[in-house]
Amino acid sequence: MKEDIEKILIQEVEIKEKTEEIGKQMTQEYKDSFPLVIGVLKGAMPFMADLTRAIDAHLEIDFMDVSSYGNKMVSSGEVKIVKDLDSSVKGRDIIIVEDIIDSGLTLNYLVSLFHHRQANSVKIVTLLDKPEGRKADVVPDIAGFTVPDEFVVGYGLDYAERYRNLPYIGILKPEIYRGS
Numbered sequence: 001m002k003e004d005i006e007k008i009l010i011q012e013v014e015i016k017e018k019t020e021e022i023g024k025q026m027t028q029e030y031k032d033s034f035p036l037v038i039g040v041l042k043g044a045m046p047f048m049a050d051l052t053r054a055i056d057a058h059l060e061i062d063f064m065d066v067s068s069y070g071n072k073m074v075s076s077g078e079v080k081i082v083k084d085l086d087s088s089v090k091g092r093d094i095i096i097v098e099d100i101i102d103s104g105l106t107l108n109y110l111v112s113l114f115h116h117r118q119a120n121s122v123k124i125v126t127l128l129d130k131p132e133g134r135k136a137d138v139v140p141d142i143a144g145f146t147v148p149d150e151f152v153v154g155y156g157l158d159y160a161e162r163y164r165n166l167p168y169i170g171i172l173k174p175e176i177y178r179g180s
């Protein structure tokens with residue numbers, strides 16, 4: 001698997017340090033509000049697991065799985081709910097945890113949905129932000145790293161469902177996409 005990686009963009013230790021830093025910040029911000037922390041499956045799974053353990057405050061955890069209709073590159077922005085939340089967001093302070101914001105279409109949909117469901121507040125925390133990919137106007141409240149406009153994998157992020165279990169963020173060798 002590792003031989004498929006052209007370049008490591010963010011090392012495991014950098015992810016760990018950044019996650020600790022974000023966790024400390026969120027401990028201060030949320031120590032009195034019992035937020036509902038929502039991980040967006042599947043990509044956010046490792047970050048969600050590490051980040052929530054870096055927050056020293058009471059919180060509730062839930063997960064949502066969404067997928068975009070059709071090819072993402074030409075996506076209409078329409079999103080399908082594959083797995084909905086177990087909890088109600090009404091009146092709650094919501095923190096959405098993502099691995100990456102690229103086009104912003106997934107988060108644009110989720111933020112609107114949670115406002116429609118009458119959340120008290122909706123904040124976005126993402127490990128990676130790829131601002132050059134944006135098609136919808138989404139700005140994270142907390143972003144760990146800004147990445148260039150390239151397809152990245154690892155630490156939850158996949159290519160064809162592979163590489164999610166890499167402990168770092170990297171860029172694939174071009175021949176992997178070309179299938180040779």
Ligand SMILES: O=P(O)(O)OC[C@H]1O[C@H](OP(=O)(O)OP(=O)(O)O)[C@H](O)[C@@H]1O
Pocket residue numbers: 040041042043044066067068098099100101102103104105106107157158
């Ligand atoms: O800003 P966007 O362009 O909407 O892209 C970001 C979304 O894309 C990825 O999920 P994906 O739909 O690939 O599902 P996955 O998490 O199961 O891999 C990622 O985990 C984000 O949820």
Ligand code: HPA
Pocket residue numbers: 100102103150151152153157158159
């Ligand atoms: O760069 C990416 N890598 C993996 N999944 C993604 N989903 C949106 N952008 C990306």
